[in-house]
Amino acid sequence: MKALSLSIIGIHEEINLPHVDISKLKSKTDTGAYNSAIDCCYAEEREATDGQPVLVFILLNQNHPQYTGKEYTTSSFKTKKVRSSNGIVSNRYQVKMDVEINGQRFRTTFNLSNRSKMRFPTLLGRKLLANRFIVDVTKNRNPKKTQPI
Secondary structure, eight states: OOGGGSEEEOSEEEEEEGGGTEEEEEEEEOTTOSSEEEEEEEEEEEEOTTSOEEEEEEEBOTTSTTOOOOEEEESOEEEEEEEOTTSOEEEEEEEEEEEEETTEEEEEEEEEEOOTTSSOSEEEOHHHHTTTEEEOTTOOSOGGGOOOO
8 A cells, every 4th residue: 555545643643432422532543552452441241141242341431531431232352362561461352343533434453451540541553553544753633742842
């Protein structure tokens, strides 16, 4: 794919998650992460009435201004071993969700993890970014955090 046909995004972007009614969620572009990640304060596997496993989860944390406490349920999920940036391996749930970035909608995998102590509740990883975006680290969509030179 030619670089000229790719959209340019910055290190910080606002995204929409239409199926869970979350919009203008501040995200960090992370070219070091394979999958994208989203803050999740609760996730539990349960058994549906038909005996199949389902994942029940709550996005964001209670201190986040967009937190609703709403439980989401999906039967389409995986558990994967994920190595964090500090080298610790843990099991995390993965779900597929639609994400809108700059008016374009994509289906991607999000790791559900506790990001309550992080500045951004979501990370946009390489699997989502590849062949779709060029990341310009000088383009900052979060002007309040930009420091003068």
